[in-house]
Amino acid sequence: MPELPEVETVRAGLAPFLTGSIVRNITIFDSRSLKRHPGGPSDFEATLLGAEIEGVVRRGKFLWMPIRPNLQKSGEIHLALVGHLGMSGQMLIREAGAPEDKLTRIVITVETKAGEMVEFRFIDQRLFGSLAIDELVPCPGGQRAGFCPEVADAQWLNLIPAQAAHISRDPLDEHFDTAAVIAKFAKKQSGIKRVLLDQQTLSGIGNIYADEALWRTKLHYDQPAASLSRAKKAELLDSVKEILRAAVAEGGTSFDEQYKNVNGESGYFAVSLNAYGMTGLPCKRCGAPIKRDSWMNRGSHFCPKCQKLKP
DNA sequence: CAGAGCTCCTGAGCGC
DNA sequence: TGCGCTCAGGAGCTCT
Numbered sequence: 190m191p192e193l194p195e196v197e198t199v200r201a202g203l204a205p206f207l208t209g210s211i212v213r214n215i216t217i218f219d220s221r222s223l224k225r226h227p228g229g230p231s232d233f234e235a236t237l238l239g240a241e242i243e244g245v246v247r248r249g250k251f252l253w254m255p256i257r258p259n260l261q262k263s264g265e266i267h268l269a270l271v272g273h274l275g276m277s278g279q280m281l282i283r284e285a286g287a288p289e290d291k292l293t294r295i296v297i298t299v300e301t302k303a304g305e306m307v308e309f310r311f312i313d314q315r316l317f318g319s320l321a322i323d324e325l326v327p328c329p330g331g332q333r334a335g336f337c338p339e340v341a342d343a344q345w346l347n348l349i350p351a352q353a354a355h356i357s358r359d360p361l362d363e364h365f366d367t368a369a370v371i372a373k374f375a376k377k378q379s380g381i382k383r384v385l386l387d388q389q390t391l392s393g394i395g396n397i398y399a400d401e402a403l404w405r406t407k408l409h410y411d412q413p414a415a416s417l418s419r420a421k422k423a424e425l426l427d428s429v430k431e432i433l434r435a436a437v438a439e440g441g442t443s444f445d446e447q448y449k450n451v452n453g454e455s456g457y458f459a460v461s462l463n464a465y466g467m468t469g470l471p472c473k474r475c476g477a478p479i480k481r482d483s484w485m486n487r488g489s490h491f492c493p494k495c496q497k498l499k500p
Numbered sequence: 501c502a503g504a505g506c507t508c509c510t511g512a513g514c515g516c
Numbered sequence: 517t518g519c520g521c522t523c524a525g526g527a528g529c530t531c532t
Contacts, residue, residue, distance in 0.1 A: 275526055291511095315509050315510050315524080317510095378503075387527095
């Protein structure tokens with residue numbers, strides 16, 4: 190799926206259209222994309238229709254949009270439209286009535302703050318992604334729950350959807366606690382790649398950026414996290430931050446047709462990859478051919494010479 | 501309770 | 517042209 194840089198590219202693309210917009214129409218082509226919405230399609234429509242979207246927030250790979258429903262009941266809890274792209278999700282902004290996109294599962298037509306009618310389209314081949322409406326709950330610490338630079342001050346900035354509340358802060362979060370994550374690494378006997386992919390340890394990293402960060406830090410994917418020196422753990426987190434920042438700046442990685450920004454365009458980070466998808470090509474550091482191991486039902490790309498498993 | 505493995509699901513691309 | 521196989525960037529659940 191889209192990982193942090195791709196989701197952030199989507200978030201930044203959605204925000205200007207959706208912030209302050211009003212939901213005018215909802216079309217559900219495939220209700221399986223609402224599997225994480227407990228009330229089902231009819232409840233989803235009833236809650237969202239006429240609601241104001243207050244902002245677009247991201248933590249890790251989760252996106253949410255706090256909403257003010259049309260029919261606000263007194264004392265009602267604050268709700269948000271929560272989205273996850275899974276492995277193949279896209280969120281596009283199209284002019285109302287634009288030609289349909291393949292595999293569109295849900296279309297939410299909104300009237301923007303500027304009075305323009307646009308369609309927010311949720312597209313998903315494999316149906317691992319989803320949209321849902323969920324309750325917002327207080328974020329521990331009373332700090333901003335996620336990234337939303339467009340909104341300076343709002344009560345919901347410190348709230349997080351219940352279904353995303355277990356997700357740790359991501360490495361680009363202003364409140365990301367590097368020392369705490371290093372301490373978590375020290376307690377993990379699992380291979381470091383598995384730990385990097387665990388969204389409860391730190392969030393936002395998927396298969397591509399895990400492979401890239403491990404290549405940069407010269408670590409084997411199966412090296413137990415706890416076996417790394419403190420300095421190596423810190424170096425790895427530095428690599429992760431640098432790679433994620435660089436990828437955000439490039440608009441994310443488009444490895445195939447699955448990831449697109451809100452205009453349906455590809456990102457440019459793919460040209461910067463050193464390990465992922467480079468199987469058989471020479472390592473840019475030492476020249477040895479990059480290897481791909483089958484690992485956890487997916488691929489792990491690494492340089493067998495630079496990234497050796499240490500005893 | 502930490503850790504390993506499985507599973508949900510569909511479509512694109514490739515080789516024969 | 518068509519069939520069958522392989523592949524895919526996630527995350528939650530279940531069992532040990």
